[in-house]
Amino acid sequence: MALHLKAWMWMGGLLLAGGALAQPAAPVQSVEQADAVLAQVAKDRAAAESEYAAGESVCYTKFFVNNCLDKIKEQRRARLAELRTLEIDANYVKRKSAVDLRDRELQDRNQRDAAEEAKRAANPPAPHAAPADKPRPQPAGTLPAQRQAEHAAREQQRAAQDAAEAGERARKVEAFQQKQVDAAERQKRVAEKQAERAAKRAKREADEAAKKAAEAEQAKQKAQGK
Numbered sequence: 501m502a503l504h505l506k507a508w509m510w511m512g513g514l515l516l517a518g519g520a521l522a523q524p525a526a527p528v529q530s531v532e533q534a535d536a537v538l539a540q541v542a543k544d545r546a547a548a549e550s551e552y553a554a555g556e557s558v559c560y561t562k563f564f565v566n567n568c569l570d571k572i573k574e575q576r577r578a579r580l581a582e583l584r585t586l587e588i589d590a591n592y593v594k595r596k597s598a599v600d601l602r603d604r605e606l607q608d609r610n611q612r613d614a615a616e617e618a619k620r621a622a623n624p625p626a627p628h629a630a631p632a633d634k635p636r637p638q639p640a641g642t643l644p645a646q647r648q649a650e651h652a653a654r655e656q657q658r659a660a661q662d663a664a665e666a667g668e669r670a671r672k673v674e675a676f677q678q679k680q681v682d683a684a685e686r687q688k689r690v691a692e693k694q695a696e697r698a699a700k701r702a703k704r705e706a707d708e709a710a711k712k713a714a715e716a717e718q719a720k721q722k723a724q725g726k
Contacts (some may be wrong), residue, residue, distance in 0.1 A: 503655050527589075528589055528590050528593045529593070530593070530597075531593065531594055531597050532645050533590075533593070534590035534591070534593040534594045534597075535590075535594075537586055537587075537589075537590040538587060538591070540582045541586050541587045541590070544579075544583055545580065545583050548576055548579045548580060548583070549576075550682075552572055552573075552575075552576040552680075554686055555568075555572040556569065556572060556615065556687075559572065560687070560688070560691055564686065566688075569684065569688070573681070573684075577677070580673075580677070588666075599655065602651070602655075603651075606647065606648070609647070610647065611646040614644060615645050684689070699703065
């Protein structure tokens with residue numbers, strides 16, 4: 501009875517938790533906030549899986565097992581989906597912060613290069629004779645533009661990689677959830693087979709007991725007849 505009460509209290513708490521998560525939260529605006537959100541999401545996801553396992557065990561003690569399992573599965577799915585949304589938002593803030601930082605560093609480097617080029621242009625070095633076969637150095641005026649192009653190419657490649665990794669993570673989450681569902685179904689089938697075997701064994705034992713009782717009664721009647 502205590503186990504049932506605890507499970508139903510958990511299910512009610514899960515519904516309240518799902519409602520709380522569904523409410524709009526303050527937007528994440530810094531890397532520190534994003535890290536805190538990701539840490540909390542990891543804790544909440546582990547708690548959701550642990551609580552689901554506990555509720556699943558209780559469901560197998562009830563008469564309407566499938567109905568109970570369907571409810572806690574839907575509650576877990578909704579909770580994990582909300583946690584996934586928070587995780588995606590926090591990761592976006594972290595990636596955007598890293599990109600902004602790289603952009604600022606590139607801009608500062610380009611400004612320094614431009615300042616140095618302007619300084620060299622205002623104070624050109626004294627001309628000196630150079631060997632005829634020695635190639636002249638290329639002007640440095642194209643360096644900022646070249647770096648900007650290289651940076652844009654790297655960012656495009658990084659964005660494509662992030663998208664591919666996000667898709668792979670989503671597939672892994674879906675595969676994990678499907679494994680949990682499959683495990684629950686297997687556990688359900690095992691429990692049903694065990695119950696069926698127990699019922700057959702009980703019937704067989706009852707039949708054997710009845711048969712032995714009937715044989716004993718016949719033997720008793722024969723003995724009395726003699």
